[in-house]
Amino acid sequence: MSRIGKKPIEILQGVKVEITENEVKVSGPKGELKQIIHPEIKVEVKDGKVLVSPKSELSKKGRGLWGLYRALISNMIEGVSKGFEKKLEIEGVGFKANVDAEGITLNLGFTNPIKIKKIEGVNFLVEKNLITVSGIDKERVGHIAALIRKQKKAEPYKGKGIRYQGEKIRRKEGKKVVSSK
Numbered sequence: 001m002s003r004i005g006k007k008p009i010e011i012l013q014g015v016k017v018e019i020t021e022n023e024v025k026v027s028g029p030k031g032e033l034k035q036i037i038h039p040e041i042k043v044e045v046k047d048g049k050v051l052v053s054p055k056s057e058l059s060k061k062g063r064g065l066w067g068l069y070r071a072l073i074s075n076m077i078e079g080v081s082k083g084f085e086k087k088l089e090i091e092g093v094g095f096k097a098n099v100d101a102e103g104i105t106l107n108l109g110f111t112n113p114i115k116i117k118k119i120e121g122v123n124f125l126v127e128k129n130l131i132t133v134s135g136i137d138k139e140r141v142g143h144i145a146a147l148i149r150k151q152k153k154a155e156p157y158k159g160k161g162i163r164y165q166g167e168k169i170r171r172k173e174g175k176k177v178v179s180s181k
Helices: 060-081 138-150
Strands: 016-019 023-028 031-036 041-046 049-054 084-091 096-099 103-107 114-117 122-127 130-135 161-164
Touching (some): 016 041, 023 060, 031 060, 041 060, 049 060, 103 122
Antiparallel strands (some): 103 114, 122 130
16 A cells, blocks of 8 residues: 555645546646546545545556655645745856846856756746746756756865755865975
8 A cells, every 4th residue: 555645635725626537637826737647547536635546456557656646646736836946056166047038058167158948837047146946847847957956066075066955065075285204
């Protein structure tokens, strides 16, 4: 039995959940999301709650996907009501980010600036050394934030690079200079 899958999902106020044969559509004040459901998973709405279960208790595939689809639907409901955001910090002399119509441009000490294209449903905001990636789809927000961080991960000696806000970088001690007599 899936511990996560067993939990019912509360439908928040202002959110509407529609279930068709193989798709769940969630709409709310921030937008609308759709998710195709695997044929071995059953989704139903009862008393203002969404219940997810495998169609057959004997199906190993259905039991394996049970918790996944419950988490996906829960994230969809949270996304259309509150939204998601990831914050990234840029640290380093001359490192900066700019938002334009196509996406975000990162100057990270390389010869050429790095351009990351904007995808539908994801917004960027840059304030000094803080990049905020926000949107209603948790998967897309996380993917773009990881893509930005991947361009220049914070290095362990001086801590220069891009990291998530609040992320601890394990610092290393540099080489020691030994004086000769």
